[in-house]
Amino acid sequence: MANLVEIARKTNEWTVKNVDGMELIFSPRLSELDFVTHAFTTRLGGETKAPFDSFNLGGSVGDDETKRDAINNRMRLCNALSVDFSNLFVPGQVHSRNVEIVREREHMPDLKGVDGLLTEKNATPLLLHFADCVPVMVVETRKKLIGIFHAGWRGTAASIVSHGVERMVKEMGGDPRNMVGAVGPAIGPCCYPTSDDVARALSETVSTGPDGLIGRNGNQPAPDLKAFNALQLLECGVEQVDVSNFCTACNPGMFYSHRQSGGTTGRQGAMIALRGV
Numbered sequence: 001m002a003n004l005v006e007i008a009r010k011t012n013e014w015t016v017k018n019v020d021g022m023e024l025i026f027s028p029r030l031s032e033l034d035f036v037t038h039a040f041t042t043r044l045g046g047e048t049k050a051p052f053d054s055f056n057l058g059g060s061v062g063d064d065e066t067k068r069d070a071i072n073n074r075m076r077l078c079n080a081l082s083v084d085f086s087n088l089f090v091p092g093q094v095h096s097r098n099v100e101i102v103r104e105r106e107h108m109p110d111l112k113g114v115d116g117l118l119t120e121k122n123a124t125p126l127l128l129h130f131a132d133c134v135p136v137m138v139v140e141t142r143k144k145l146i147g148i149f150h151a152g153w154r155g156t157a158a159s160i161v162s163h164g165v166e167r168m169v170k171e172m173g174g175d176p177r178n179m180v181g182a183v184g185p186a187i188g189p190c191c192y193p194t195s196d197d198v199a200r201a202l203s204e205t206v207s208t209g210p211d212g213l214i215g216r217n218g219n220q221p222a223p224d225l226k227a228f229n230a231l232q233l234l235e236c237g238v239e240q241v242d243v244s245n246f247c248t249a250c251n252p253g254m255f256y257s258h259r260q261s262g263g264t265t266g267r268q269g270a271m272i273a274l275r276g277v
């Protein structure tokens, strides 16, 4: 059997494309699926003022003008990708492992305290926000199911991605062998010195050699959060996983980074929808 840790650590180059003035990033494997629309946004392409410049999508940062901009920016993103803004689902993220299956908007439960969304409904775009935390998308290609997850260290330590895949299997009829995963731009081990407790909590989420996913940064452990999420997917039986080579903290001109900015910054987004072809 191939070494899953080695596969999880392997990043690949993703497509960066200017779409209607927005600088967007696309997973190579998800781009091959004609029934899915997806994008990982950057901070480039909007008009929002510093320190939230310029394409902030997060609705809970900044003043009223910034918040209005965020709604406009979400609308522009939906229009550029030809998905229905009026059907957009945006949860209130809290670094939990809570995942909701969403279908009809009017029958929606409160999406506060939710960090993962799943759906099998066409034309139902799902949008989550990030500033260093790991964006993860999963597509089941036979049943045509999609999932998206917000995995900072807490969500990763709580195995939100494994939990989401399990629900796609048990409640939606998915099969991990038909799933494709994409682990997007996030803080890398290069910029993420943390505590022994965090490193230990992350290690407990996987069974194959977590040591290979934790480097050293000075005297501190430096976990590779993207690789942990990729390994969780691989251990669930998802065989095809793209991992972005972008570190958000290394590229402050391109991405919002909570850690690099000292905490006051905007949010990039990750959006996915079933196109229904």
Ligand SMILES: [Zn+2]
Pocket (backbone or CB within 6 Å): 187, 188, 189, 190, 191, 247, 248, 249, 250
């Ligand atoms: Zn870095």
